[in-house]
Amino acid sequence: MIKHPVSVAGILLALFATAGTALVAVTNDLTADKIAANEREALLRSLVALVPAESIDNDIVTDTQIAHQKDLLGSDETLVYLGRKQGKPVAAVFSSVVPNGYSGPIKLLVAVRTDGTLGGVRVVSHKETPGLGDKVEENRSDWIYSFNGKSLSNPEYTRWKVKKDGGDFDQFTGATITPRAIVNAVKNTLMYFDRHGESLFMDREKATKK
Incomplete structure (x- = not known):
C-alpha cells in the first residue's frame, strides 16, 4: 500500500x-x-x-547610428544603418515610423544616398486595411517603387504630396490617408538627412575610434 x-x-x-x-x-x-x-x-x-551589396563593403547590419528627431522620423530614437565603401559614406537606411497611418503606425526602411536621392523605400510592418491601404506592400502593388531616385528637388519640395492634395504621388482608390502619410514621412526623412546626414556618418566614425 x-x-x-x-x-x-x-x-x-x-x-x-x-x-x-x-x-x-x-x-x-x-x-x-x-x-x-x-x-x-x-x-x-x-x-x-x-543599398546593393556591390555598392558597399562594410557590415551594414552592425554599422549603425541612432537619430533623434521625433517630429521628422516618427520616434524618439530611430535606428539608422550606414553603408560605406572603402570607408566613404554611400547611403543611410532609416528605420522610420509613420505615426499616423489609417490603422496605426507604419514602419518603414528609407534608404538615402549621399547625394540626397532615395535608394528606395520599403514597408516593414503595418495594420492597414487589406485590399486598400495594404497596397503599400511591394507584393501588392508597385506603388512603393515610385520613390526610387526621388529627392527633395525631384519633385520639387512643394510637390511632395499625393495628387489629391496637389502633389506628384498617386493615392489609392478609397484609401488616401495611408499613401499621404507615407509620402510625408519619406519627405521628412529626406529633410533629416539633408540637415544631419553628414554628421550621422561622422559621429559613428568618432565613436568607433574611441
Whole structure:
C-alpha cells in the first residue's frame, strides 16, 4: 500500500516540471543562434534591396547610428544603418515610423544616398486595411517603387504630396490617408538627412575610434 500518495504525486509533478523547464531551456539554447542568424539574414536582404551589396563593403547590419528627431522620423530614437565603401559614406537606411497611418503606425526602411536621392523605400510592418491601404506592400502593388531616385528637388519640395492634395504621388482608390502619410514621412526623412546626414556618418566614425 502506497503511503502519503499526495506527497508522491507532488514529487512526481515537481520532477516533471523540472524536466520540462530543462527541456525548454536546452531547446532555447539550441535554437537561439539559429533564430538570430535567420533574423539577421532577413534584415540583410531588406537592406541590400535598397543599398546593393556591390555598392558597399562594410557590415551594414552592425554599422549603425541612432537619430533623434521625433517630429521628422516618427520616434524618439530611430535606428539608422550606414553603408560605406572603402570607408566613404554611400547611403543611410532609416528605420522610420509613420505615426499616423489609417490603422496605426507604419514602419518603414528609407534608404538615402549621399547625394540626397532615395535608394528606395520599403514597408516593414503595418495594420492597414487589406485590399486598400495594404497596397503599400511591394507584393501588392508597385506603388512603393515610385520613390526610387526621388529627392527633395525631384519633385520639387512643394510637390511632395499625393495628387489629391496637389502633389506628384498617386493615392489609392478609397484609401488616401495611408499613401499621404507615407509620402510625408519619406519627405521628412529626406529633410533629416539633408540637415544631419553628414554628421550621422561622422559621429559613428568618432565613436568607433574611441
